[in-house]
Amino acid sequence: MMSVETEINFKLNGREVSLRVPATMKALAMLRDRLGLTGTKYACGEGECGACTINVDGKTVNSCLMYAVDCDGREVVTVEGLRTPEGLHPVQQAFVDHGAIQCGFCTPGMIMQAQHLLENNPTLTREEAKRGLEGNICRCTGYTKVLDAVEAVADKNGRCSHG
Amino acid sequence: MEKTTTASLTAKKTMIGQRLNKPDAPDKATGKTRYINDMVLPQMLIGKVLFAGRPHARIARLDTTAAEKLPGVHAVLTGKDVAGLKFGFVRDNVPLKDKVRCEHDEIAAVAAETEEIAQRALELIEVEYEDLPGVFTPEDGAREGAPQIHDNFPGNKSLHFEFKDGDLAEAEAASDFVVDNVFRPHHVTHCCMGTSCAIADFDHNGKLTIWTQTQYPYNYKMDLAPALGIHPGNIRVIQPPVGGAFGSKLDVYPYEPIAALLAKKTARPVKVMYSREEEFKASPTRQSAIIHMRTGCTRDGTLTFRTADVLMDNGAYTSWGPTIPVVMMRTVSGHYRVPVVDFKAQAIYTNNPYAGSFRGYGNVQAAWATAQQMDMLADLVDIDPLEFHLKNAQKSGEVTPQKSILNECVFVECLETAAAASDYGRKRKEYAAERNKPGRYKKGIGLASSIHNAGGAKIHKSDGIGTILKVDDYARVTVITGASEIGQGIDVVIMMIVAEELGVPPEHVTIVNNDSDIAPWDVGVHASRTTFIAGNGTRRAAQKARAQILNAAARALGELAEDLDLRDGSVVRNRDGAPLLKLERLMRQMHFQPEPELVMVTDYYEPNSEPEGAKYSSNSSAAYSHAVHIAEITVDTLTGEIKVDKVTVAQDVGRVINRMGLEGQIEGGIAIGLGYALSEDMRIEKGMLKNPCFRDYKLITAPEIPTFDLHFIESYCVEGPYGAKGISELPTIVIAPAIANALYNATGVRIFNPPMSPEKVARAIHERRVQATSPDGGVIPS
Ligand code: FES
Ligand code: FES
Numbered sequence: 001m002m003s004v005e006t007e008i009n010f011k012l013n014g015r016e017v018s019l020r021v022p023a024t025m026k027a028l029a030m031l032r033d034r035l036g037l038t039g040t041k042y043a044c045g046e047g048e049c050g051a052c053t054i055n056v057d058g059k060t061v062n063s064c065l066m067y068a069v070d071c072d073g074r075e076v077v078t079v080e081g082l083r084t085p086e087g088l089h090p091v092q093q094a095f096v097d098h099g100a101i102q103c104g105f106c107t108p109g110m111i112m113q114a115q116h117l118l119e120n121n122p123t124l125t126r127e128e129a130k131r132g133l134e135g136n137i138c139r140c141t142g143y144t145k146v147l148d149a150v151e152a153v154a155d156k157n158g159r160c161s162h163g
Numbered sequence: 164m165e166k167t168t169t170a171s172l173t174a175k176k177t178m179i180g181q182r183l184n185k186p187d188a189p190d191k192a193t194g195k196t197r198y199i200n201d202m203v204l205p206q207m208l209i210g211k212v213l214f215a216g217r218p219h220a221r222i223a224r225l226d227t228t229a230a231e232k233l234p235g236v237h238a239v240l241t242g243k244d245v246a247g248l249k250f251g252f253v254r255d256n257v258p259l260k261d262k263v264r265c266e267h268d269e270i271a272a273v274a275a276e277t278e279e280i281a282q283r284a285l286e287l288i289e290v291e292y293e294d295l296p297g298v299f300t301p302e303d304g305a306r307e308g309a310p311q312i313h314d315n316f317p318g319n320k321s322l323h324f325e326f327k328d329g330d331l332a333e334a335e336a337a338s339d340f341v342v343d344n345v346f347r348p349h350h351v352t353h354c355c356m357g358t359s360c361a362i363a364d365f366d367h368n369g370k371l372t373i374w375t376q377t378q379y380p381y382n383y384k385m386d387l388a389p390a391l392g393i394h395p396g397n398i399r400v401i402q403p404p405v406g407g408a409f410g411s412k413l414d415v416y417p418y419e420p421i422a423a424l425l426a427k428k429t430a431r432p433v434k435v436m437y438s439r440e441e442e443f444k445a446s447p448t449r450q451s452a453i454i455h456m457r458t459g460c461t462r463d464g465t466l467t468f469r470t471a472d473v474l475m476d477n478g479a480y481t482s483w484g485p486t487i488p489v490v491m492m493r494t495v496s497g498h499y500r501v502p503v504v505d506f507k508a509q510a511i512y513t514n515n516p517y518a519g520s521f522r523g524y525g526n527v528q529a530a531w532a533t534a535q536q537m538d539m540l541a542d543l544v545d546i547d548p549l550e551f552h553l554k555n556a557q558k559s560g561e562v563t564p565q566k567s568i569l570n571e572c573v574f575v576e577c578l579e580t581a582a583a584a585s586d587y588g589r590k591r592k593e594y595a596a597e598r599n600k601p602g603r604y605k606k607g608i609g610l611a612s613s614i615h616n617a618g619g620a621k622i623h624k625s626d627g628i629g630t631i632l633k634v635d636d637y638a639r640v641t642v643i644t645g646a647s648e649i650g651q652g653i654d655v656v657i658m659m660i661v662a663e664e665l666g667v668p669p670e671h672v673t674i675v676n677n678d679s680d681i682a683p684w685d686v687g688v689h690a691s692r693t694t695f696i697a698g699n700g701t702r703r704a705a706q707k708a709r710a711q712i713l714n715a716a717a718r719a720l721g722e723l724a725e726d727l728d729l730r731d732g733s734v735v736r737n738r739d740g741a742p743l744l745k746l747e748r749l750m751r752q753m754h755f756q757p758e759p760e761l762v763m764v765t766d767y768y769e770p771n772s773e774p775e776g777a778k779y780s781s782n783s784s785a786a787y788s789h790a791v792h793i794a795e796i797t798v799d800t801l802t803g804e805i806k807v808d809k810v811t812v813a814q815d816v817g818r819v820i821n822r823m824g825l826e827g828q829i830e831g832g833i834a835i836g837l838g839y840a841l842s843e844d845m846r847i848e849k850g851m852l853k854n855p856c857f858r859d860y861k862l863i864t865a866p867e868i869p870t871f872d873l874h875f876i877e878s879y880c881v882e883g884p885y886g887a888k889g890i891s892e893l894p895t896i897v898i899a900p901a902i903a904n905a906l907y908n909a910t911g912v913r914i915f916n917p918p919m920s921p922e923k924v925a926r927a928i929h930e931r932r933v934q935a936t937s938p939d940g941g942v943i944p945s
Contacts, residue, residue: 038201039194043356043406044439048857051356079194092192096184099823102831103650104191105356105406111192133865137857139356139407140650142834143865145827 008072012037013081021068027061028052030068031078039079039108043137050136053109054078060116062135079108082115090153091115098149102140110136114150123159126151172740173730178663179885182823183655186670187404187648199360199374199403200436207362208237210425210435211281212418213271213288214445218514218850219297219310220263222270222290229287230273235280238428239288241271245424250390250415253321255313256480258390258420263292264312265479265514266851267445269417274425274433299849301453301476301511312479312512321477321510324488326496326779328564329503334468338459340543342536346454347916348528350476350845351838353449353521354862357406358442359416363423364432371398371423376405378412378649379687380679382623390420391427400679408649409835410520411447413689414482418445443855447519448845450484451476452508452528456495458536464544464551466502471495471532473508476515484518485510487525489622490615492779494529497563497787498614499537499555504564514850520689522835523895526615531917534611534900538907548591549582552610556789568782571878573815574789578612580874581791581813590795594908605798607909610791611901617817617888618786618880619770620690626785627769628696629683632661632704634712634762636754638732638747640667642704643675645685646697651891652824653693657701659821660884664705665712666729667746683767691889694820695786696770698884704766711762715753716744771882785882790814790893792833794869794901798909803925805841807869807902814873817880817888825890829873832894838863840899844918 005020012035021030028045031037031054040063043051047062054063055077082089088096091114101107110133117124117132124132129150130143138146151159190196227239242261250256260268271288275281298304298312304319312319335341355376362374371393377383380400388395405412418435425433437445453474459467471492477485488508496504521527537555541548556574563569582588590608597605619626631643640661648654654676658669676682685697709729716734717724726737733742734749753760770785793811798804812829819825842861846853854860879886899917907913912927 032201037194038197041198041356041406042200043358044857046439046856046858049356079192083193088189088192092189095192096188099182099184099827101185101188101191102652102827103356103405103407104187104196105198107191108194130865130868135864137354137356137862137864139354139409139835139862140831141827142830142832142863143868144830144871145823147865147868 006069008069010071010073011075013077023069025068026064027054027066027068027071028063031063037078037080041105041108043105050109050113051106053112053136055112055116060113079112082111089115090156091118094149094152098145098152100141100145100149106136106138110138110146118150118153118157122157123154173733173735173742174740175728175730178659178669180819180822181659183659183669183821185652185655186658187654196404198357198406199362199376200357200406202362202374202403204362204364204432207432207434208274208276208425208429209278209281210272210274210422210433211285212269212421212435213285214266215263215268215270216266217263217292217294218266219295220292221295222261222263223293224289224291225271226289227271230284233280233284233287235276236273236284237431238274238425239271239284240424240428248390248392248420250386250420252481252483252486255316256417258417258424265516267516269421272421272425274429297514297850299513299515301474301513304511304513312514316512319512321481321512322485324492324508326492326504326506326565328496329468331468331470331503331505334503335459337461338467339462340540341457341459342539343457344536344915346456346532348452348454348531349917350448350451350847351843352443352446352845353409353411355407355409355411358437358439359418359446360434360436361419361422362432362434363426365427365430369393369397372401373398373419373423374401374403375419376408376412377402378408378647378689380647381645381684382687383415384679386415387419390415391423402647402677405649408688409522410524410689413520413687414447416446440855443860444852447482447484448516449521449527450487450518450525454528454532456532456536458540460540460544462545464546464554466499466555468503469495469501470505475508475510477510477512478515478517479512480517482517483520487528489775489779490525491529493565493567494526494533494613496565497567498530498533500557500561501564515847516852522832523892526613526892526896527839527899530611530613530896531900534613534897535903535913538609538904547588549578549588552578566780566782567784567787569787571880573876573878576876577789577791577813577815580876581610581793581811584872584874585793585795585811587793591908598909598911603799603801605800605909606795607798607905608793608795609901609904609906609908610793611897611904612789612791613893613896614787614789615893615896616690616784617788617890618695618784618882619692619772621772621774621783623686624774625769626686626692626696626772627767628685628700630700630704630766631683632708632764634665634708634750636751638667638671638750640665640672641675642672642701643682644697644700645682646676646693647688648676649688651688651693651828652821653697655821655824656694656698660698660701661705664702664709667732691892694887695883695889696768698820698887700766700768702884703768704764707764707766708762711764712749715760716749719749719752720744786817786880786888788815788817788888788893790897792897792901794898794905796902796905796909798906798924800910800928801925803921803923803928805902805906805919805924807837809870809872810898811872812874813876814890814893815878815888816875816890817883818877818886819875820885820887825875826873828891829894830871832891833898834863834868836895836898837867839917840902841918842920844920
């Protein structure tokens with residue numbers, strides 16, 4: 001019944017980790033159940049909601065679809081890894097300040113995706129943010145405050161106000 | 164802080180109406196918050212449920228031997244282990260079934276060391292079913308000779324409601340226009356992002372601790388106890404952070420007693436958590452209904468009567484869902500001034516999934532009908548459409564046929580504000596004139612409104628709340644309250660109210676509200692009641708503490724208490740704000756003086772509403788409020804796609820407390836309503852859900868969000884905290900009919916059965932074009 005375990009080594013939130021995982025295990029299960037990083041959420045398990053979004057080698061991925069073994073040799077960042085020693089990441093802070101968080105269950109995935117969008121396009125427009133966040137479902141906020149938060153970061157990054 | 168010459172003087176500032184963050188937001192933003200779904204206890208087992216997967220059947224054989232023998236399995240339970248443990252609104256449900264009445268009926272449950280083992284064990288359970296003919300519509304269920312779903316509910320009859328007032332025949336005779344339609348609000352579901360989850364653990368004195376998502380902790384004990392055969396006093400309810408609730412956690416659902424029964428049997432903590440597919444299939448829906456509604460008015464636009472005959476698909480068991488007529492009838496009789504009303508509702512058992520409560524609770528369905536009929540009548544009468552709405556809108560002091568007393572009513576102001584802000588009158592005329600001209604994309608504007616309870620709802624003997632408030636030696640305040648936090652933001656409201664009364668920074672307020680062994684009675688988060696009820700409770704408790712503190716300060720300072728105030732963490736002189744004594748210091752002085760005192764006060768607040776009687780003729784909420792939505796849309800007449808461009812909202816909020824939370828509740832509430840209106844649809848075929856995933860059940864996402872223009876109308880409710888009213892359901896209620904009315908304005912077609920999906924809209928537009936006999940005969944029957 002036990003499937004074969006493989007040893008994997010990768011960088012997780014800036015630190016090297018090494019562990020053995022079954023071939024069938026998803027990255028989401030590894031993060032939550034093996035590594036105790038419960039910030040990354042399960043909400044559908046089918047790549048349809050974005051709650052499990054993590055960053056792998058600079059790209060966002062639905063960790064519920066990715067196999068844990070595929071983390072081997074990669075650089076993985078989860079929502080727990082965004083915070084700096086000085087405090088919250090600017091995207092996290094913007095979500096807090098703009099009321100973009102109600103129940104907060106979608107928030108880790110939403111922030112990972114927003115951070116990724118802003119990193120690639122620091123002065124993105126509201127329309128671009130809407131399209132970029134299309135894969136992240138939020139049942140509470142109606143997205144308006146999420147978009148406000150993303151826009152506030154883009155403004156800080158020097159976006160011209162009617163960009 | 165800016166330094167000025169008056170820096171030492173503290174001016175009176177108010178917290179009320181400010182924008183404040185939720186205190187739990189930083190932990191949620193960093194992934195630190197431990198939701199119930201994230202919780203793991205030492206020795207914890209995983210519970211899993213075997214669902215029937217067929218709508219109606221007898222269980223011919225059930226064999227759990229192989230499952231029990233599987234290493235790692237600690238318990239297997241079936242219907243025979245729970246005989247007699249009936250629960251639910253009319254005690255028609257049991258945790259595990261001996262007969263199948265719907266697809267997600269729970270047949271067996273296992274507790275095992277891992278999820279994989281639990282899953283394997285389910286596969287080893289052998290069940291043979293004898294399928295029975297089912298009933299899948301309320302009409303079929305009500306038919307003579309229909310298959311019986313419960314032996315003790317003959318004719319499949321579940322709940323029944325009636326309310327009548329005035330002489331209908333006379334009112335009909337006096338009507339120049341009558342609109343008469345059948346509306347069919349459909350099945351949708353909550354889609355909380357955190358799936359259903361419970362963790363149960365018994366101690367060896369027989370006391371159950373249950374970590375649950377309930378939004379209703381005290382009644383939850385009462386509702387759960389009969390499902391376990393234990394006394395409610397032996398249940399401790401702990402509410403960890405949850406990923407949304409929206410009404411779905413008002414009821415006890417079978418997975419909760421199942422977790423507890425497995426915990427009892429194994430003497431270990433047991434966690435049951437649904438997958439998304441299980442969540443779609445086994446969590447509650449919004450109540451569907453068939454509403455036959457008629458509304459009449461005179462040529463000059465005065466409403467004469469409204470009738471509603473409602474048939475509800477009860478589903479297999481009776482949860483809070485089919486109790487919605489209690490709210491529906493308040494809309495039917497009280498949405499605008501309705502002189503004569505006749506309301507009837509009957510729920511019929513079927514083999515479909517069953518409904519629970521869902522934000523908007525009956526009013527979503529009722530306003531879908533009333534607000535569309537108002538729009539239809541507006542086109543028939545001799546006066547301007549907006550005039551028609553204004554003429555029938557109630558004013559302060561009016562009493563509805565059900566004896567709802569509309570104090571501080573600003574319905575007229577809501578209508579005027581929204582209409583002016585959106586240029587409603589001009590656009591409505593202009594778009595209607597464009598309707599029959601060529602062109603693929605058509606613009607439309609639609610107005611809808613509703614009334615809702617905004618001061619709680621006394622559906623129990625009590626609608627009250629207990630509050631305990633203490634101030635410690637460091638002037639930190641703890642509020643122990645029954646008010647649950649489920650993401651909606653009551654935490655901020657409580658902090659702001661304490662800050663307002665005690666002059667402390669809001670971040671110095673801690674809230675303890677998630678443990679039924681600690682917090683006092685409350686009736687839960689529902690009926691838009693929490694800001695109103697818990698706000699009042701907190702304010703009263705804080706005012707008691709304030710009086711005690713000011714009296715002590717007066718004694719210490721040799722001043723009169725009425726000359727003192729609490730601001731910025733200090734006792735100050737009222738007149739000029741001169742700080743006299745640090746609050747922190749005063750607290751220690753009070754504590755360590757020869758006659759020591761601590762500040763710890765209690766309060767029980769019961770709103771001045773009347774219990775909902777059997778005749779439905781009582782003022783069951785301490786306040787009511789209105790909201791008006793005006794939706795502006797673009798319709799692609801080829802594909803039938805509706806794009807909502809802008810929504811103008813004017814809502815009576817009583818008084819703004821936390822502006823940011825208020826906006827968030829309105830925007831989020833509208834998003835749920837948008838899904839209801841446009842895309843969400845549980846496709847249930849012969850009792851089986853065909854689209855249990857987000858790919859096929861379409862929620863609204865960021866690109867579909869319109870621009871909002873929000874107007875908060877402050878009516879200053881005398882009974883409300885600082886004048887505030889409850890606000891969170893109206894946004895979900897009003898948006899769908901506003902879009903339906905805009906769709907008619909744009910295209911001349913009306914949709915009676917939501918959602919207004921592209922296929923349905925395109926078909927209706929096509930049929931109207933084919934009809935083309937009368938230029939305005941586009942009302943497509945459902
Ligand atoms: S949980 Fe991975 S996309 Fe939903
Ligand atoms: S804040 Fe609750 S799902 Fe987004």
